[in-house]
Structure formats: C-alpha cells, structure tokens
Amino acid sequence: MRRPDQxxxxxxxxxxxxxxxxxxxxxxHSIADAVITADEHGAITMWxxxxxxxxxxxxxxxxxxxxxxxxxxxxxDAHLAGVARVRSEGEQHVIGRGPVTLxxxxxxGTEFPAELTLATGLHAGRRFFAAVIRDVTARHAxxxxxxxxxxELERSNAELQQFASVASHDLNxxxxxxxxxxxxxxxxxAGQLDETADEFIGYAVxxxxxxxxxxxxxxxxxxxxxxxAARSPVDLGGLADEAIARLSASIEAAEATIELGDLPTxxxxxxLLRQVFQNxxxxxxxxxxxxxxxxxxxxxxxxxxxxxxxxxxxxxxxDDDATLRIFDMFGRGRGAGRxxxxxxxxxxLCKRAVEAHGGAIRVLRVTDGGSDFRFTLPDPPGGxxxxx
Amino acid sequence: MSAPAPLTVVLCDxxxxxxxxxxFGLEEEGDLRIVGEAGDAASGVSVVTAQQPDAILLDLSMPxxxxxxxxxxxxxxxxxxxxxVFSGFAAERMAALTQQVGADRYVEKGxxxxxxxxxxxxxxxDRHAPDPAA
Numbered sequence: 001m002r003r004p005d006q007x008x009x010x011x012x013x014x015x016x017x018x019x020x021x022x023x024x025x026x027x028x029h030s031i032a033d034a035v036i037t038a039d040e041h042g043a044i045t046m047w048x049x050x051x052x053x054x055x056x057x058x059x060x061x062x063x064x065x066x067x068x069x070x071x072x073x074x075x076x077d078a079h080l081a082g083v084a085r086v087r088s089e090g091e092q093h094v095i096g097r098g099p100v101t102l103x104x105x106x107x108x109g110t111e112f113p114a115e116l117t118l119a120t121g122l123h124a125g126r127r128f129f130a131a132v133i134r135d136v137t138a139r140h141a142x143x144x145x146x147x148x149x150x151x152e153l154e155r156s157n158a159e160l161q162q163f164a165s166v167a168s169h170d171l172n173x174x175x176x177x178x179x180x181x182x183x184x185x186x187x188x189x190a191g192q193l194d195e196t197a198d199e200f201i202g203y204a205v206x207x208x209x210x211x212x213x214x215x216x217x218x219x220x221x222x223x224x225x226x227x228x229a230a231r232s233p234v235d236l237g238g239l240a241d242e243a244i245a246r247l248s249a250s251i252e253a254a255e256a257t258i259e260l261g262d263l264p265t266x267x268x269x270x271x272l273l274r275q276v277f278q279n280x281x282x283x284x285x286x287x288x289x290x291x292x293x294x295x296x297x298x299x300x301x302x303x304x305x306x307x308x309x310x311x312x313x314x315x316x317x318x319d320d321d322a323t324l325r326i327f328d329m330f331g332r333g334r335g336a337g338r339x340x341x342x343x344x345x346x347x348x349l350c351k352r353a354v355e356a357h358g359g360a361i362r363v364l365r366v367t368d369g370g371s372d373f374r375f376t377l378p379d380p381p382g383g384x385x386x387x388x
Numbered sequence: 389m390s391a392p393a394p395l396t397v398v399l400c401d402x403x404x405x406x407x408x409x410x411x412f413g414l415e416e417e418g419d420l421r422i423v424g425e426a427g428d429a430a431s432g433v434s435v436v437t438a439q440q441p442d443a444i445l446l447d448l449s450m451p452x453x454x455x456x457x458x459x460x461x462x463x464x465x466x467x468x469x470x471x472x473v474f475s476g477f478a479a480e481r482m483a484a485l486t487q488q489v490g491a492d493r494y495v496e497k498g499x500x501x502x503x504x505x506x507x508x509x510x511x512x513x514d515r516h517a518p519d520p521a522a
Binding site: 169173177180181184187188 | 409449477497498
C-alpha cells in the first residue's frame with residue numbers, strides 16, 4: 001500500500017537542455033521576415049518559414065539555387081556585381097548598414113518592395129551571407145495612399161483658394177453695381193420717394209453689405225488654411241490689442257470689459273491670428289447676456305509643449321450639442337439669430353487658422369454659463385515658444 | 389466770372405451698367421464731364437487718342453487687352469491725359485504695378501463715389517502743378 005503523503009510529492013519534470021544553436025534556429029525559422037543565408041557563390045543555404053511565406057518557394061525547392069532566383073531580372077547584374085565586390089573586397093556599402101530598399105521577385109513572377117539588411121561573415125574560412133528581407137508592400141501602399149491624400153488635400157486647398165479669389169472678385173462686381181445704383185437712387189431721388197421706399201432701399205443696401213461680408217469672409221477662410229502657416233515672431237498681446245481696437249465700436253456699445261492677461265510672443269502668422277482674436281472677441285461681445293455686465297478675459301498658459309490661449313466670457317454660452325458644430329462652415333449656434341450680420345464662417349475660419357499652425361480649438365462651458373474658447377499653438381520644431 | 393470748364397473724362401470698363409453708374413456718379417457735382425466710353429482697352433486707346441481728355445478711368449480686368457497693357461499705349465496716345473485705374477483688385481496687390489507702367493492713381497471698385505471724383509480731380513491737379521524737380 002502506498003502512503004497518501006507520498007502521493008502528494010510533485011513528479012519530477014525532466015529538463016532537457018536545448019542546444020543554443022537549435023534554439024536560435026527555431027527562433028530564426030519563426031521570424032515573419034525572410035531570413036536567408038547564402039554561400040560565397042551566392043547559392044541559398046538557409047530558407048526559413050518567413051522566406052517561404054514571402055517568396056512562395058519552399059526550402060526544398062530553393063536550397064542550392066542562386067540568390068538571383070529571388071531577384072528581378074533587371075536587377076540581377078547589379079546584384080551579381082555587388083556579391084562579387086563583397087567577395088573580393090569585403091565592401092561595406094550595404095553590409096551592416098540599416099535596411100536598404102530594393103525589389104524582390106516572388107515565385108509567381110510578381111515583384112514587391114522590400115527592405116534588406118545584410119550581414120556577412122566567415123565560417124570555416126568560407127564567406128557566407130545572411131539576409132533579412134522584409135516585405136514592405138503594405139507599408140508602401142499606406143504611404144502611397146497618404147501621399148495621394150496629401151496631394152488631394154493640397155489640390156483642393158489650392159482650388160478652394162482659387163475659387164474664393166475668383167468668386168470674391170466676380171461676385172463683388174455685380175454686387176457693387178447693385179450697391180452703386182441703390183446709392184444713386186438714394187441721393188438723386190431723396191425726398192421724391194416716400195418713407196416706405198427709402199426703407200426698402202435701406203433693406204436692399206443692408207443685404208448687399210451682408211453679402212459683401214460673406215464673400216470677404218469666404219475669401220479669408222480660403223486663405224487661412226491654404227498651407228502651413230507662415231511663421232515669424234509675433235507678440236500675441238499686441239495682436240489682441242489690435243483686435244480690440246478694430247472692435248472698439250461694438251465693445252463700447254456693449255459696455256464690455258476686456259481683461260487682457262500676459263500673452264507670449266510666438267512664431268506664427270500674425271494677420272491670421274489677429275483674425276482669430278478678432279472673431280473670438282467679436283463673438284464674446286456679440287453673444288453677451290443682457291442681465292450682467294459683459295466681461296471677456298484673454299489669457300495664455302503652457303500646456304504640453306504648446307501655448308494654450310483662452311478667450312472666455314460670461315455670455316449666453318454654447319449648448320453641449322453645438323460645441324463641435326459651431327466650428328463647421330455655417331454651423332451657427334443658438335443665439336446666432338440675433339446676429340443677422342454674421343456669416344457663419346467666423347469660427348470655421350478660426351479652426352482653419354489654428355489648424356494651419358498645427359493647433360486645435362475647442363470650446364468649454366464656463367460654470368456661470370459663459371463660454372471659454374481655447375486654442376493651442378504648439379511650439380514649432382526646434383524649441384519652445386519664443387518667450388514665456 | 390463763369391465756373392471753370394469741367395474736366396473731361398473717358399470711361400473704360402467692359403461692364404456697361406458700371407459705365408452708366410460711373411457716368412452718373414462722376415457728373416453728379418458738375419465739375420467732371422464724361423466725353424467718351426469704351427468697353428475694351430483697344431477702343432479705350434482709340435477714344436483717348438481722338439478726345440485727348442483730361443483723365444481716363446480705366447478698369448484692369450477686361451477681355452482682350454487688359455488695362456495694365458493699355459496704360460503705356462494710353463500714355464503714348466495722349467501724354468496729357470491722367471490715368472486713374474479703377475479696379476476690383478485690392479490696391480495692395482496691383483497699385484504699385486500699375487504706377488510702375490505709368491498710371492497716376494489707383495481706386496478700388498466699391499470706394500465711395502466722392503473718393504473716385506477726388507482721385508480724378510487730384511490726379512489732374514498734380515499733373516498741372518509745377519514740377520518740384522524742375
């Protein structure tokens with residue numbers, strides 16, 4: 001009879017040592033890239049699972065065949081010349097360097113872009129070559145798609161700018177004529193028409209003005225993102241002051257207080273950012289609450305390698321469901337109804353201008369009901385913003 | 389004393405409605421008189437050659453020869469005529485260029501009518517003022 005306590009003794013598991021060479025081979029054969037070795041004459045001496053998957057040949061089929069089997073015909077001479085050079089001179093051009101890009105030939109005759117890392121050594125007095133070949137077809141396809149998308153983006157940006165340029169010139173032309181004749185009517189027939197007629201002319205003049213602003217805003221929008229922003233040192237505080245000066249009439253009419261904090265000097269496109277300040281500030285004043293004095297604060301803070309600029313107000317705020325939409329073209333928020341002169345382009349232009357600087361813009365709700373527009377200006381490569 | 393004779397002006401613009409508008413606008417105060425109109429630059433040169441006016445109000449963007457090309461021809465055809473460019477292009481883009489080839493003033497379309505009239509009067513007055521360099 002066996003004693004129970006003996007049963008609990010764990011069984012001894014024999015540890016069979018794996019030869020380092022076998023371990024290495026097992027690892028090499030399981031690598032997804034093709035790992036191939038060849039002798040001094042260029043005959044294939046090792047062909048891994050990765051090689052099989054990439055090139056389509058089995059080891060049985062290619063062992064002993066020349067490396068030119070996997071080199072497209074038009075590259076074979078260059079390949080052979082390279083092998084000869086390495087054999088005679090031990091040339092280090094490719095060997096030991098980072099991957100070089102070349103073209104591989106599959107069993108089915110198709111060619112593919114590949115990256116090659118090459119090593120060479122001596123074994124028992126004879127030279128051998130070891131190559132790691134990576135199939136980069138997928139990456140190339142993604143790169144090509146990306147390039148296509150970039151080109152398309154550049155094209156459509158250029159097209160938009162061209163369109164806006166032509167549109168603003170050609171649309172303005174008839175509009176100016178309408179405006180001119182309305183003005184002429186007003187001056188020449190003053191007192192001859194009744195009040196209603198004068199009122200009608202007034203409406204028409206206002207509408208022409210709105211149309212002209214819309215066209216101008218469209219043109220500005222198109223120019224804002226036509227490429228990466230031009231960069232030179234600009235004092236954001238000075239820009240904000242300029243924006244305030246340009247809006248002085250509406251700021252005074254609203255009896256608004258603008259609190260301008262310390263703003264940095266950054267490398268940026270000055271006119272574009274002044275427009276951003278002007279649009280954000282203009283909105284803050286326009287969408288004020290009637291029951292509290294309008295206060296707008298402009299400030300800056302360092303956030304993750306960028307300056308974050310905040311323009312916050314105590315106005316009517318932005319509804320949650322509109323926080324993204326308001327940055328779209330014509331995506332006007334609640335309260336836009338009181339802003340009949342607005343084009344619905346102002347915030348879209350801000351977004352485009354900020355993105356041209358590599359930044360982002362968003363709006364936060366302020367606890368007391370106002371809104372806080374924040375945009376980031378990432379430091380350009382090569383250092384932080386110019387001055388803290 | 390009778391009022392001085394009005395300054396004579398030729399209009400050159402491819403949009404007829406705009407020429408009519410400018411005719412009314414420029415003549416509004418009596419001291420400017422439109423003596424000819426042209427719908428393209430080539431006829432503008434002919435009209436100016438025939439009329440030898442005090443001034444021409446010249447559009448830039450016109451089918452066929454454009455205003456920029458016409459400026460040197462106008463200068464040659466009638467050296468005493470001042471050239472006031474009246475264009476929809478922003479002044480900052482085009483004004484310097486037009487002055488290089490011989491224009492006297494640049495007015496953006498959309499400017500108030502009194503500014504257009506002032507530009508014509510000013511250009512003519514400058515031309516008749518004694519040359520400070522002489």
